[in-house]
């Protein structure tokens with residue numbers, strides 16, 4: 192059996208084939224991320240509507256989406272949605288993946304937004320009120336400029352997390368790197384080399400970005416510490 | 425004359441390039457109460473952290489009860505002390521911290537019992553009896569099952585003192601134990617220290633900005649300035665007869 | 681099937697978390713590097729990739745026919761989330777206030793006693809909410825085992841779907857609800873853990 196041993200020849204043969212899927216992986220990551228940024232905003236907005244029962248429902252819908260597997264959610268959107276009467280539409284694998292993964296992670300993104308908003312001190316809200324700013328101006332000039340910077344490293348982390356979740360889309364036949372690796376494996380009865388390539392691609396791309404974000408985080412922290420020190424003195 | 429229980433011999437300490445202590449020579453006798461005063465940054469904290477072995481001197485020796493803190497004999501050579509040696513010498517020393525450092529996951533009583541039971545392997549019932557007595561003595565007999573988070577700062581500091589005393593150290597170190605407290609809580613903590621100073625025969629080293637109190641209970645006062653002991657003697661000598669200008673200007677800030 | 685994998689993988693992940701988390705704090709540089717390598721490799725790639733990779737690699741590298749893919753699922757999920765959780769272990773231990781170590785030293789505790797009585801109990805309290813969160817992640821991760829041919833809930837869902845397409849929505853909805861019901865106690869435990877973590881730990 193020629194597939195039992197590691198072969199560099201096959202490794203090199205599989206490399207371009209797998210790499211061909213990389214741009215789909217990247218496009219999908221970016222699309223999912225943008226979609227979840229947008230939808231996270233919707234969640235945050237919905238949660239701020241001060242009706243108790245409504246708030247409760249939003250909270251639990253988010254909890255439901257967050258604590259059930261994205262894989263099943265993908266299947267639901269791709270396989271089940273078209274069959275649903277009236278509202279059902281058939282979506283392309285790519286669109287399903289963007290919707291499914293984007294929606295799943297938007298519930299996490301919403302938490303980040305919330306943390307950012309809550310990190311703005313109570314005094315800032317009161318000062319904005321005391322200056323008689325309109326709601327629009329209050330958010331635009333006082334709250335958001337302070338709430339957004341601390342969320343940036345966290346959002347960066349989620350970008351990397353989503354990048355690593357994108358291979359789930361291979362299960363609904365999006366031809367990203369994992370699917371291509373599996374395809375290569377099925378054609379040549381050799382899975383190990385193409386799958387190793389996929390692993391290496393992820394490591395090579397995600398590790399440096401993670402290091403970069405950690406640096407960014409440290410930098411931001413020191414900046415905010417300085418601000419805090421200036422405030423208290 | 426009794427032999428000193430603590431000796432600093434030419435002790436220097438640097439953090440990176442900054443020389444914080446520049447040749448400290450100091451003897452402390454058993455049961456002697458020493459107050460360390462001096463401007464901020466003069467090295468007061470460092471001097472007692474060295475004694476507690478929380479920092480290692482850059483050069484010089486500290487000898488406690490005849491044992492060199494950081495050096496031990498091995499095959500006839502003096503080598504850097506290992507953990508065993510350090511634990512051996514630490515047994516004589518207790519410390520109370522500025523920020524209490526109580527263990528938040530333990531009750532007040534457990535805070536006082538853990539070390540005697542597990543470090544000194546003493547009988548649990550005896551330790552409990554002693555700990556309860558000590559907590560009563562510092563006025564917290566009704567709080568023994570509370571957690572630190574349920575106490576005021578002054579109460580926390582009194583627990584910290586009880587915790588240290590239950591270990592029966594020969595030397596007790598206090599690092600500005602009242603400076604993290606609200607002014608109205610300072611008195612209750614000072615009272616406990618005064619009680620210990622009068623009724624316990626351990627040596628005490630007290631770093632403090634409570635000048636009147638320090639001068640009142642201390643047998644010996646050290647004025648530390650820029651990493652050297654600029655003046656030392658009895659409270660009376662230091663205050664009334666010192667010619668040291670920096671000391672006079674330092675003291676004048678505490679007199680209204 | 682889902683439940684047994686969840687339990688076994690969680691247990692394995694917790695063990696790996698402590699082993700790797702503590703070895704990254706070790707004084708021995710080799711132990712530290714090995715721990716770091718493990719964590720970076722498993723955090724740097726996806727669970728689904730690891731699962732497939734192990735599925736094909738384990739039989740080949742170890743030259744055994746693995747009796748059941750159940751083990752592969754447990755190992756992959758456990759190794760993956762163990763790597764994430766080891767970071768929780770490590771950072772919790774590091775975030776116990778330095779003053780706690782100093783107070784314990786002043787009470788003449790040995791380094792083992794300091795860890796055992798002072799640092800570790802506080803760090804564990806801080807870890808609880810994150811362990812709860814990651815256990816929910818592990819639960820979600822178990823859905824992947826159907827991809828290597830294990831007959832979990834999702835697998836049965838797929839079977840039913842392929843025989844009767846019109847009930848597909850209901851099938852997947854039931855599967856989702858099934859996962860959610862399993863997650864509920866974990867969500868509850870996580871919130872409890874947050875309460876416990878708030879009290880009883882001195883952190884920087």
Ligand SMILES: Nc1ncnc2c1ncn2[C@@H]1O[C@H](COP(=O)(O)OP(=O)(O)OP(=O)(O)O)[C@@H](O)[C@H]1O
Nearest residue numbers: 439442444462463464465466467468469470471600
């Ligand atoms: N761990 C450390 N690393 C670097 N520098 C330190 C460290 N600890 C103390 N220092 C420096 O050593 C000097 C003396 O510090 P020390 O804490 O002993 O002063 P102090 O007399 O206790 O002052 P204060 O009255 O403000 O408590 C200071 O300049 C301080 O910045």
Ligand SMILES: [Mg+2]
Nearest residue numbers: 468469470600
């Ligand atoms: Mg000090």
